[in-house]
Amino acid sequence: MEFVSPEGLRLDGRRPMEMRQIRGEIGAVAKADGSAFFEMGNTKVIAAVYGPREVENRSQQISDQALVRCEYTMANFSTGDRVRKPKGDRRSTEISLVIRQTMEACILTHLMPRSQIDIFVQVLQADGGTRSACINAATLALADAGIPMRDLVTSCSAGYLNSTPLLDLNYVEDSAGGPDVTVGILPKLDKVTLLQMDAKLPMDIFENVMQLAIEGCKAIANYIRELLLENTKQLEYRRGP
Amino acid sequence: MRGLQLSLNQTQKLRLQRALDQLESLSSKANSNASVAVADTIPVNYEDCVLKGHGTLELDGEVVATLCGVVERVNKLVYVRTLRARYKPETGDIIVGRVTEIAPKRWRLDINFSQDAVLMLSSMNLPDGIQRRRTAVDELNMRSIFEENDIVCAEVRGFQHDGSLHLQARSQKYGKLERGQVLTISPYLVKRRKQHLHYLEEFGVDLILGCNGFIWVGEHVEAKGTLIEDQTDKAEQLNTKSSSSTFMSLEEQERTYTSLETRQNICRIANAVRVLANLGFSVTVEVIKETVYLSSSLNLDIHEMLGSEFYVLVAEGEATRKSMFTKKKG
Amino acid sequence: MVGLSVGEKHFIQGGIAQDLRTDGRRRLTYRPFNVETGVIPQANGSARVRLGGTDVIASVKAELGKPSPSQPDKGKVNIYVDCSPTAAPMFEGRGGEELSTELSGALQHCLLGGKSGAGAGIDLSSLVVVEGKVCWDLYIDGLVVSSDGNLLDALGAAIKAALTNTGIPKVEVAVGASGDGLPEVDISDDEYLQFDTSGVPVIVTLTKVGRHYIVDATLEEESQMSSAVSVSVSGQGRICGLIKRGGAGLDPSVILDMISVAKHVSEQLMNKLDSEISAAEACEEES
Numbered sequence: 001m002e003f004v005s006p007e008g009l010r011l012d013g014r015r016p017m018e019m020r021q022i023r024g025e026i027g028a029v030a031k032a033d034g035s036a037f038f039e040m041g042n043t044k045v046i047a048a049v050y051g052p053r054e055v056e057n058r059s060q061q062i063s064d065q066a067l068v069r070c071e072y073t074m075a076n077f078s079t080g081d082r083v084r085k086p087k088g089d090r091r092s093t094e095i096s097l098v099i100r101q102t103m104e105a106c107i108l109t110h111l112m113p114r115s116q117i118d119i120f121v122q123v124l125q126a127d128g129g130t131r132s133a134c135i136n137a138a139t140l141a142l143a144d145a146g147i148p149m150r151d152l153v154t155s156c157s158a159g160y161l162n163s164t165p166l167l168d169l170n171y172v173e174d175s176a177g178g179p180d181v182t183v184g185i186l187p188k189l190d191k192v193t194l195l196q197m198d199a200k201l202p203m204d205i206f207e208n209v210m211q212l213a214i215e216g217c218k219a220i221a222n223y224i225r226e227l228l229l230e231n232t233k234q235l236e237y238r239r240g241p
Numbered sequence: 242m243r244g245l246q247l248s249l250n251q252t253q254k255l256r257l258q259r260a261l262d263q264l265e266s267l268s269s270k271a272n273s274n275a276s277v278a279v280a281d282t283i284p285v286n287y288e289d290c291v292l293k294g295h296g297t298l299e300l301d302g303e304v305v306a307t308l309c310g311v312v313e314r315v316n317k318l319v320y321v322r323t324l325r326a327r328y329k330p331e332t333g334d335i336i337v338g339r340v341t342e343i344a345p346k347r348w349r350l351d352i353n354f355s356q357d358a359v360l361m362l363s364s365m366n367l368p369d370g371i372q373r374r375r376t377a378v379d380e381l382n383m384r385s386i387f388e389e390n391d392i393v394c395a396e397v398r399g400f401q402h403d404g405s406l407h408l409q410a411r412s413q414k415y416g417k418l419e420r421g422q423v424l425t426i427s428p429y430l431v432k433r434r435k436q437h438l439h440y441l442e443e444f445g446v447d448l449i450l451g452c453n454g455f456i457w458v459g460e461h462v463e464a465k466g467t468l469i470e471d472q473t474d475k476a477e478q479l480n481t482k483s484s485s486s487t488f489m490s491l492e493e494q495e496r497t498y499t500s501l502e503t504r505q506n507i508c509r510i511a512n513a514v515r516v517l518a519n520l521g522f523s524v525t526v527e528v529i530k531e532t533v534y535l536s537s538s539l540n541l542d543i544h545e546m547l548g549s550e551f552y553v554l555v556a557e558g559e560a561t562r563k564s565m566f567t568k569k570k571g
Numbered sequence: 572m573v574g575l576s577v578g579e580k581h582f583i584q585g586g587i588a589q590d591l592r593t594d595g596r597r598r599l600t601y602r603p604f605n606v607e608t609g610v611i612p613q614a615n616g617s618a619r620v621r622l623g624g625t626d627v628i629a630s631v632k633a634e635l636g637k638p639s640p641s642q643p644d645k646g647k648v649n650i651y652v653d654c655s656p657t658a659a660p661m662f663e664g665r666g667g668e669e670l671s672t673e674l675s676g677a678l679q680h681c682l683l684g685g686k687s688g689a690g691a692g693i694d695l696s697s698l699v700v701v702e703g704k705v706c707w708d709l710y711i712d713g714l715v716v717s718s719d720g721n722l723l724d725a726l727g728a729a730i731k732a733a734l735t736n737t738g739i740p741k742v743e744v745a746v747g748a749s750g751d752g753l754p755e756v757d758i759s760d761d762e763y764l765q766f767d768t769s770g771v772p773v774i775v776t777l778t779k780v781g782r783h784y785i786v787d788a789t790l791e792e793e794s795q796m797s798s799a800v801s802v803s804v805s806g807q808g809r810i811c812g813l814i815k816r817g818g819a820g821l822d823p824s825v826i827l828d829m830i831s832v833a834k835h836v837s838e839q840l841m842n843k844l845d846s847e848i849s850a851a852e853a854c855e856e857e858s
Contacts, residue, residue, distance in 0.1 A: 048657035052355035077630035146326020228278035238521035419578025498585030543595025
């Protein structure tokens with residue numbers, strides 16, 4: 001199947017190095033300590049953060065740092081074909097784990113000993129790159145909850161189809177069977193915290209694809225930073241002196 | 242906009258936007274570039290030795306923010322003042338909390354902090370005399386003072402060596418709060434002031450602006466003579482209540498309800514707090530009162546205060562008030 | 572679970588008895604609400620309803636299926652609800668399952684009617700493409716994103732809005748197809764049939780606290796309820812379904828009283844909802 005037309009356009013009309021439209025919104029769930037909505041094209045997710053608060057299960061309490069937990073759920077209507085999946089299937093568990101580890105690495109957990117932070121991400125609509133969207137939403141939600149972090153974490157994916165590196169795969173491109181590289185970076189520290197790839201790819205091409213994904217992450221990081229800064233300014237001027 | 246799911250019509254949208262723009266222009270003169278997001282570099286003069294405070298981290302010789310907020314500088318100290326976040330306790334803060342657990346010699350309270358706070362039995366004034374040793378009987382009777390889910394007003398005593406946060410309630414102004422409602426708002430909207438416990442005489446209402454963002458609005462309780470009577474009274478009241486509540490008929494219960502007039506005042510004040518907090522405006526007694534007057538002068542039903550039009554009016558009022566204030570100062 | 576102190580409970584009960592609730596509402600006043608349609612573009616129809624602090628999303632997906640042999644002239648509708656952990660940490664893992672099942676069941680009662688499909692709020696016969704062979708299966712999914720009481724009414728409203736928003740592709744049946752085999756169908760890509768939702772009922776839940784009952788209870792008020800009656804009322808003022816929850820017993824005369832009150836309240840709710848839906852639809856078309 002042809003994923004890149006001779007004119008160099010993808011199925012949804014994007015250029016190979018073009019990201020889908022991204023949009024973030026802070027404060028999606030009124031009752032949570034922090035929450036955000038994040039959209040990458042047709043992929044839409046909501047993240048809510050509860051805590052830091054008293055650990056619910058005392059036996060899980062860690063004396064010198066915060067306990068970070070994460071749960072990833074997909075709405076029944078989130079995928080193109082409606083499938084009713086039982087909660088806690090393997091794929092969800094794996095993604096929960098990935099998100100938890102990625103976020104835990106950047107939260108300054110030692111500042112909130114003996115407390116618990118819950119991150120819940122809910123996929124409303126899945127169109128490829130849900131992991132990335134969830135991580136981006138979780139970053140926004142954590143920042144909104146006022147939880148101290150080393151750096152922002154942002155994530156983006158890239159693939160390689162028709163001998164062309166493609167940024168930010170959508171569902172059709174993702175399920176084409178080509179390689180899919182998901183990268184998460186700490187933009188300020190300039191480090192990669194998350195890297196996942198399936199399928200095989202020659203080393204030199206892999207480097208290009210990864211670089212492309214990193215560029216995508218950086219673009220998202222800029223967007224997220226602007227969003228947070230704008231939100232902070234708004235909160236400040238409304239509150240007044 | 243957070244918590245603001247209003248169906249605004251076109252004019253209301255424009256008016257709200259204009260009011261907010263006005264507020265923005267008023268504040269931008271003061272500190273426009275002091276806001277930071279996570280991982281932003283905070284410019285500092287490296288020749289002075291800088292003390293890195295809360296919300297900062299050193300990275301390759303740069304001072305970097307770990308939170309979103311506003312950079313504050315006090316002498317050599319540089320820190321980030323957070324806006325939306327959980328409560329950061331400071332010794333002496335007056336807070337409102339909810340009892341989560343009764344443990345040996347102590348209560349644990351949820352005060353919107355990263356852990357539950359501890360109120361020791363020994364940090365409480367007991368019925369007879371302040372200096373009395375706490376006996377085993379006192380310990381057994383702890384539940385008659387506060388039980389689970391009770392709302393308690395107390396003061397932050399400080400952190401103990403083990404890192405737990407302790408509270409104290411060594412004055413008759415502190416203690417259990419009944420006959421009213423608690424509202425939860427973001428703590429940055431409550432400013433630390435001399436007074437947090439307010440008796441609004443004209444309304445017959447007690448208003449407590451807890452530093453932790455728990456706001457109590459309730460029927461006014463007359464501070465009773467001495468502590469001794471006060472406490473025994475309370476304990477007795479509670480005993481009779483808990484023992485008889487099961488037998489009390491509905492009619493009897495209804496007789497003890499808050500009077501309608503006071504209730505109207507409580508609800509009006511509570512809704513004023515809700516509107517202000519949802520708009521992200523600071524919540525102070527003066528502004529709350531003004532909002533209440535505004536709603537009464539418009540002859541609004543209490544629940545209409547949560548409608549879109551009133552939100553817009555409050556935002557416009559705030560903008561006018563702030564601009565008057567800056568003009569006066571300037 | 573909401574933990575309330577004795578004093579707060581007393582205050583809430585007192586407010587309900589005096590017809591002035593904690594947020595200033597009267598017993599039969601709803602919170603302000605807001606409808607947004609088309610929030611899930613991949614679905615055939617979707618809507619998000621925010622009612623005070625409660626926030627729910629409903630989506631409708633249509634798939635071609637085969638009608639059940641016992642009812643060859645009717646399509647099928649399935650309703651499922653999920654409670655997202657974003658709404659409350661309590662719903663984490665399997666924590667929301669009980670509530671989800673309860674809500675799904677209540678919605679099925681209120682909107683779908685009995686086994687025969689008679690009296691259903693949703694007209695099932697309009698879903699048939701070829702009698703006995705092909706019909707539309709509607710999958711209605713609700714998701715609770717944020718919860719502050721009265722989930723059932725909010726979900727009911729969201730489903731009504733989502734159905735209004737639903738476009739079902741027009742299906743051409745190949746002429747001459749007969750026999751036992753499935754007839755060939757051609758699903759149109761650009762022609763959609765709008766769903767007639769004037770008959771879809773709204774759900775009004777009356778929560779009984781003390782001697783009185785209230786509509787649109789918040790989470791705190793719900794914690795004080797002795798029992799609740801949910802009535803689904805169609806636009807024509809007919810009762811389409813009814814469900815009583817909560818442990819305490821109710822006097823039959825009280826139930827009849829509650830139904831007539833619910834019917835009265837439903838008229839205002841229906842009007843408000845209809846105007847919100849059309850506003851949301853207009854807003855969606857604009858953007």
